[in-house]
Amino acid sequence: MSMIVWIAVASLVAWLWLLLGQGFFWRTDVRLPPVRDPASEDWPAVCVVVPARDEAAVLGESLPSLLAQDYPGRAEVFLIDDGSSDGTGELARDLAQRCGGLPLTVDSPGEPPAGWTGKLWAVRHGIGLARARAPEYLLLTDADIAHAPDSLRRLVAAARTGGYDMVSQMARLRVESLWERLVVPAFVYFFAQLYPFRWIGRRGGRTAAAAGGCVLLRAETAERARIPEAIRHAVIDDVALARAVKRGGGHIWLGLAERVDSVRPYPRLHDLWRMVSRSAYAQLRHNPLLLLGTVAGLALVYLMPPVALVAGLAAGSPAAAVTGGAAWLVMTATYLPMLRYYRQPLWLAPLLPFTALLYLLMTVDSAVQHYRGRGAAWKGRTYARPDTVPEEG
Structure with missing residues (x-):
C-alpha cells in the first residue's frame, strides 16, 4: 500500500x-465582455466565411441564424461548398431565398491540392472572395454553428473596444443524449485545462488557442499572418490559427459563448x-x-x-x-x-x-x-x- x-x-x-x-x-466566467456599441455610423464591414461539407442535416438551423444577424454595418455571408454530396450548396441557396437577410454567396473551390486540408482550402477560397469587398473583419464560423441575432454585433464591439485582432468563442455544444452529457462538458473542461482562457488573452503570453466554430479575425491581421496559407496542413486548425496570429504580434481572446451554439448532434458514443x-x-x-x-x-x-x-x-x-x-x-x-x-x-x-x-x-x-x-x-x-x-x- x-x-x-x-x-x-x-x-x-x-x-x-x-x-x-x-x-x-476550471472557472467559467471568461465570457464576451459587455461593451458599448460603436456610433451607428462607425460599424466596420464584415464578411462571414462558412466552409461546409455535407452539412445539409444541420444547415437549416445554422445558416438562417447568420442571415438574420442584426448588424448595423455592411455584412455578407460566403458559404463555401467543399465538395458536398448531399445538396449542401443547393439547400443554402434555397434558405437564402426563403429567409432573406444578409446577402449570401455560395461557391465551391474544387478538391484541395496536396498539402491542404479540405476545410482550410474552402476557407482560403472564401477569404479570397471576401477580399474583393474590402472588409475590416472576417467571421470564420462552421456550418453547424447557430448565432443569436446580436452575435456579430457583440463580437465586433468586443474586438474594437478591447483592441483584439482576434476574438473567438467556444460555442456551447449540444448536450442531450446520455453520452453527450458524459463526454461533451468534459471535452471543453479538458480543452480549458490545456489552454487556460485567462492566459490566452494576455499580451505577450505564449498560450494561444481558438475555437474554430466562431472566430472574428481582423482582415489585415489575417493577411499579415498569411491565413490560411501558413496553416494549410493543420488538422487542429483553430489552435494553429491562434498561434499564427499571436506569433505575428496579434492580440487574441477566447472565452465561453452564451449566444453561440453548435447544433450538431453526437447521440452515440461512436x-x-x-x-x-x-x-x-x-x-x-x-x-x-x-x-x-x-x-x-x-x-x-x-x-x-x-x-x-x-x-x-x-x-x-x-x-x-x-x-x-x-x-x-x-x-x-x-x-x-x-x-x-x-x-x-x-x-x-x-x-x-x-x-x-x-x-x-x-x-x-x-x-x-x-x-x-x-x-x-x-x-x-x-x-x-x-x-x-x-x-x-
Missing part, C-alpha cells in the same frame, strides 16, 4: 497545483469517439513519447484518486483512502462550474474519472489509427500525416 499512498499523494499535489496554478482553468480520436494524436504531434506521457498523466491525475480510495478502503489503509478521496474531491469540485455552464446535473461530477478513461482510450485509438495509415479521417477524406503546429512563418 505504501506505493499506492505515494502515487495518491502525487495525484493530490497535482490537483492542488491545477486548482491554483493553471490559470484557474460519434463522440470519432470526433475526439480523429485529431487526438495530431495534438500530440504524432510523438510516441508524448503519447506515453499523456497516458501516464491521465492515469495519475484522473484514474489514481478513485483507485487509491477503493484500494485504501479494501486494504484498511487510511492514508491511501484519505489521500485518494481528497484528490477525487478536488477534481470533482473543479468540474462543477462546467456542469453548471452546460446546465447538467451535478451528480455527473464524480464520474469525471470514467470520462477521462474514455478520453485516454480515444487518444490511444487515435495513435493506433495513425500507425495503420488511416490518419485523421473526416467526411470521406483521410489526412495521413497532419501537422498540428505550422513551422513556417
Whole structure:
C-alpha cells in the first residue's frame, strides 16, 4: 500500500497545483465582455466565411441564424461548398431565398491540392472572395454553428473596444443524449485545462488557442499572418490559427459563448469517439513519447484518486483512502462550474474519472489509427500525416 499512498499523494499535489496554478482553468466566467456599441455610423464591414461539407442535416438551423444577424454595418455571408454530396450548396441557396437577410454567396473551390486540408482550402477560397469587398473583419464560423441575432454585433464591439485582432468563442455544444452529457462538458473542461482562457488573452503570453466554430479575425491581421496559407496542413486548425496570429504580434481572446451554439448532434458514443480520436494524436504531434506521457498523466491525475480510495478502503489503509478521496474531491469540485455552464446535473461530477478513461482510450485509438495509415479521417477524406503546429512563418 505504501506505493499506492505515494502515487495518491502525487495525484493530490497535482490537483492542488491545477486548482491554483493553471490559470484557474476550471472557472467559467471568461465570457464576451459587455461593451458599448460603436456610433451607428462607425460599424466596420464584415464578411462571414462558412466552409461546409455535407452539412445539409444541420444547415437549416445554422445558416438562417447568420442571415438574420442584426448588424448595423455592411455584412455578407460566403458559404463555401467543399465538395458536398448531399445538396449542401443547393439547400443554402434555397434558405437564402426563403429567409432573406444578409446577402449570401455560395461557391465551391474544387478538391484541395496536396498539402491542404479540405476545410482550410474552402476557407482560403472564401477569404479570397471576401477580399474583393474590402472588409475590416472576417467571421470564420462552421456550418453547424447557430448565432443569436446580436452575435456579430457583440463580437465586433468586443474586438474594437478591447483592441483584439482576434476574438473567438467556444460555442456551447449540444448536450442531450446520455453520452453527450458524459463526454461533451468534459471535452471543453479538458480543452480549458490545456489552454487556460485567462492566459490566452494576455499580451505577450505564449498560450494561444481558438475555437474554430466562431472566430472574428481582423482582415489585415489575417493577411499579415498569411491565413490560411501558413496553416494549410493543420488538422487542429483553430489552435494553429491562434498561434499564427499571436506569433505575428496579434492580440487574441477566447472565452465561453452564451449566444453561440453548435447544433450538431453526437447521440452515440461512436460519434463522440470519432470526433475526439480523429485529431487526438495530431495534438500530440504524432510523438510516441508524448503519447506515453499523456497516458501516464491521465492515469495519475484522473484514474489514481478513485483507485487509491477503493484500494485504501479494501486494504484498511487510511492514508491511501484519505489521500485518494481528497484528490477525487478536488477534481470533482473543479468540474462543477462546467456542469453548471452546460446546465447538467451535478451528480455527473464524480464520474469525471470514467470520462477521462474514455478520453485516454480515444487518444490511444487515435495513435493506433495513425500507425495503420488511416490518419485523421473526416467526411470521406483521410489526412495521413497532419501537422498540428505550422513551422513556417
